[in-house]
Amino acid sequence: MAPKPAIPATSREWHLVARPEGWPKPEDFALRETPVTEPGPGQVLVRNLYMSVDPYMRGRMNDVKSYVPPFKLDHPMDGGAVGEVIASNAEGIAVGDHVLHFSGWRQYAQVDAKHAVKVDPAAAPLSAYLGVLGMTGLTAYAGLLEVASFKEGDSVFVSGAAGAVGSEVGQIAKLKGASRVIGSAGSDDKVRLLTEEYGFDAAFNYKNGPVADQLKEAAPDGIDVYFDNVGGEHLEAAIGRLNVHGRITVCGMIAQYNVTEPPAAPRNLALIIGKRLRMQGMLVGDHQHLQQQFVEEVGGWLREGKLHYRETVVKGIDNAVDAFLGMLRGANIGKMIVALND
Numbered sequence: 001m002a003p004k005p006a007i008p009a010t011s012r013e014w015h016l017v018a019r020p021e022g023w024p025k026p027e028d029f030a031l032r033e034t035p036v037t038e039p040g041p042g043q044v045l046v047r048n049l050y051m052s053v054d055p056y057m058r059g060r061m062n063d064v065k066s067y068v069p070p071f072k073l074d075h076p077m078d079g080g081a082v083g084e085v086i087a088s089n090a091e092g093i094a095v096g097d098h099v100l101h102f103s104g105w106r107q108y109a110q111v112d113a114k115h116a117v118k119v120d121p122a123a124a125p126l127s128a129y130l131g132v133l134g135m136t137g138l139t140a141y142a143g144l145l146e147v148a149s150f151k152e153g154d155s156v157f158v159s160g161a162a163g164a165v166g167s168e169v170g171q172i173a174k175l176k177g178a179s180r181v182i183g184s185a186g187s188d189d190k191v192r193l194l195t196e197e198y199g200f201d202a203a204f205n206y207k208n209g210p211v212a213d214q215l216k217e218a219a220p221d222g223i224d225v226y227f228d229n230v231g232g233e234h235l236e237a238a239i240g241r242l243n244v245h246g247r248i249t250v251c252g253m254i255a256q257y258n259v260t261e262p263p264a265a266p267r268n269l270a271l272i273i274g275k276r277l278r279m280q281g282m283l284v285g286d287h288q289h290l291q292q293q294f295v296e297e298v299g300g301w302l303r304e305g306k307l308h309y310r311e312t313v314v315k316g317i318d319n320a321v322d323a324f325l326g327m328l329r330g331a332n333i334g335k336m337i338v339a340l341n342d
Contacts (some may be wrong), residue, residue, distance in 0.1 A: 015104030049105035131335030142287035152177035160229030310334030
């Protein structure tokens with residue numbers, strides 16, 4: 001019988017200490033030490049192994065009413081994490097189990113068992129449960145198939161296509177019979193990745209010229225679905241290229257998360273009328289009913305080698321804020337993950 005893991009005296013965790021104005025700065029955050037205690041009734045103590053940094057976290061740093069409460073100042077931030085249970089005071093979860101939960105940004109987390117989901121490290125790498133098989137993967141799956149009402153033969157355009165969500169959207173569209181899949185990304189290397197590894201039919205670097213011009217060249221027959229991770233100029237260009245009865249899934253608008261002035265684009269929203277376009281925002285929490293179907297279908301594609309994913313892994317809790325800031329600037333390819341078991 002394996003010895004019971006020792007419970008450490010202290011843990012380190014990241015706190016938000018100032019609300020960012022525009023782009024967040026390292027001094028808006030503080031890494032602090034806190035005591036670790038035994039789990040209470042119905043709780044487990046988790047040694048976090050991997051944590052996620054995601055674009056939506058930037059919005060939570062503002063003190064504004066939104067679909068998810070803002071981070072509190074001088075409190076630990078949270079987000080997706082996966083780790084090993086080192087102490088349990090809950091039925092159904094044992095020491096040694098691995099769980100997915102929402103108390104990231106810290107080395108050790110006390111988690112209510114009802115908010116922890118057991119995951120199998122033999123079925124997929126643990127970090128995959130934060131990305132391709134996690135919230136980002138379900139976002140791609142539900143956003144394309146349910147929100148955008150994708151159907152075989154559709155032409156699909158994805159912005160932020162080399163990111164964790166965008167790269168999966170494009171591949172699912174291809175696997176489901178899209179006539180053409182186009183992606184935009186922020187570097188020539190990412191563009192090559194989209195066409196050579198992820199199977200996109202066309203891709204372009206949005207920094208190389210006006211998005212509208214590059215999209216017109218990549219999609220001469222127009223597009224039927226636009227999966228929006230960026231907003232701004234990309235959204236305007238997509239509205240211009242969408243065919244009649246086209247659909248837009250608005251997943252994110254990272255281009256304006258850190259701006260202090262209202263964006264100029266899109267300036268062509270009136271086209272929605274004549275083209276009878278449908279534009280719908282999405283939150284992944286509305287699509288939990290697809291979870292089992294998603295894991296079965298995407299898990300099958302992964303096992304068969306039909307769906308590919310990349311991760312950018314930054315090591316050490318000390319570097320978590322750097323990973324978050326890098327993700328906002330597009331420094332990652334695929335899902336940005338922080339490995340905490342340093």
